[in-house]
Amino acid sequence: MAVNDIVVKTDRLILRPFEKSDFEDVVSYYALPDVQRYLDWKARDKVEAKSAFEQMRKQRRLSRPGEVLSLAVVRKTDGKVIGHVSLGYMDATAAQCEIRFAIGPAFRRKGYGGEAVRAAISMGFDDYKFHRIYARTAGKNDGSARLLKNLGMRLEAHYREHALFQGEWDEELHFAILDREWRRGTKVREISRHKVA
Ligand SMILES: CC(C)(COP(=O)(O)OP(=O)(O)OC[C@H]1O[C@@H](n2cnc3c(N)ncnc32)[C@H](O)[C@@H]1OP(=O)(O)O)[C@@H](O)C(=O)NCCC(=O)NCCS
Numbered sequence: 133m134a135v136n137d138i139v140v141k142t143d144r145l146i147l148r149p150f151e152k153s154d155f156e157d158v159v160s161y162y163a164l165p166d167v168q169r170y171l172d173w174k175a176r177d178k179v180e181a182k183s184a185f186e187q188m189r190k191q192r193r194l195s196r197p198g199e200v201l202s203l204a205v206v207r208k209t210d211g212k213v214i215g216h217v218s219l220g221y222m223d224a225t226a227a228q229c230e231i232r233f234a235i236g237p238a239f240r241r242k243g244y245g246g247e248a249v250r251a252a253i254s255m256g257f258d259d260y261k262f263h264r265i266y267a268r269t270a271g272k273n274d275g276s277a278r279l280l281k282n283l284g285m286r287l288e289a290h291y292r293e294h295a296l297f298q299g300e301w302d303e304e305l306h307f308a309i310l311d312r313e314w315r316r317g318t319k320v321r322e323i324s325r326h327k328v329a
Contacts, residue, residue, distance in 0.1 A: 137192060138201065138259075142251045145244065147203040147217060150189040154204055157213035158185050161236030170273055171234060188216060194260055197224045205235065205248045214239040217252045219260070227263035229256050245279050253283065254318075257311045264310050271303025280307040284317040 133139075133149060140147040150158070161167055163181040168174065175181040188202035202218040215235035222228040231252060235245045256262045267285065269276040281287070285307040293301040309317075 134192075138203065138255070140203070140251050140255055141208075142247050144208055145247055145251070146206040146208060147248060147251055147255075148206060149192045150185065150202065150204045150213075150216075152189070154213045155182065155185050158188075158204075158216070161215065161234070161238070164237060166237050167234050170270055170276065172232070188218070191218065194219060194221050197221050203252065205233075205244065207239075207244070214244060215248065217248050219252060219256050219265075221260075227261060229260070229262040229265045231256070231265055231267050240275065245275070246282060249279060250283055253309070253314065257314050262311065264308055265314075266306060266308035269305050269307070271305055273305075277305055277307075283309070284313065285309045286313075 133151065137149045138147075159178055159181045162171075162184060163175050163177060168176065173184045173187065175184040191200045191202040193199055194201040198221065200218050200220045202216055204213045205215040205217055206212065207214050215233065217231065217233040220230040220232070222230050231249065233245065233249050233252070235248070253265055256265050266288075267276075267280055269280070271290065277287075286309065287305060288308050289304075289306040291304040291306075294304055295302045
């Protein structure tokens with residue numbers, strides 16, 4: 133890894149730029165149908181997954197609109213890459229950011245997704261000074277919607293039958309949170325932690 137590469141640590145995870153040796157871990161989840169249906173970059177086999185991986189490997193900086201920062205979600209206990217999270221710099225004037233994420237099916241429902249996305253949002257607000265972070269997710273993607281709601285994100289739109297996806301009508305949910313709302317939520321979480329302790 134380069135000296136200036138971003139590394140974020142949480143209780144159980146490390147978020148860091150992808151390394152060449154991560155490919156086997158990534159391919160084991162990236163091309164699975166249950167991950168693919170929710171990702172923009174389509175990769176139905178190992179060859180396509182390789183180009184998606186190479187693309188994510190190049191996404192290491194977030195300094196101007198159009199850039200994306202993609203980080204591997206690595207489990208501390210065994211160093212395994214269990215997913216990824218990316219922040220997209222969408223608009224400089226209004227400081228808007230889109231967050232995207234995936235956790236391999238074998239590692240889901242253990243809180244890793246929430247832990248990784250929380251850390252990435254904090255980084256987006258604290259380090260990159262975004263004003264608003266939003267996420268788009270499929271209408272039937274219950275896991276993603278729950279994760280985003282749990283983090284305090286607001287459902288701002290539900291697009292009904294806005295497109296066709298594999299011959300069926302698609303629904304899309306838009307969630308978002310502002311920097312001041314995030315800070316307020318963080319403060320509330322800290323106060324309740326102290327009260328419990
Ligand atoms: C969405 C995703 C990242 C969740 O990862 P995860 O590691 O399972 O997330 P967590 O364990 O932190 O769970 C977050 C919440 O969602 C709930 N949840 C997770 N999967 C669920 C599902 N399939 N149905 C209903 N709830 C679900 C969890 O129970 C938890 O809620 P709780 O704490 O109130 O019980 C994962 O399912 C995924 O990668 N999906 C495919 C890619 C995707 O949808 N990306 C989002 C588009 S940007």
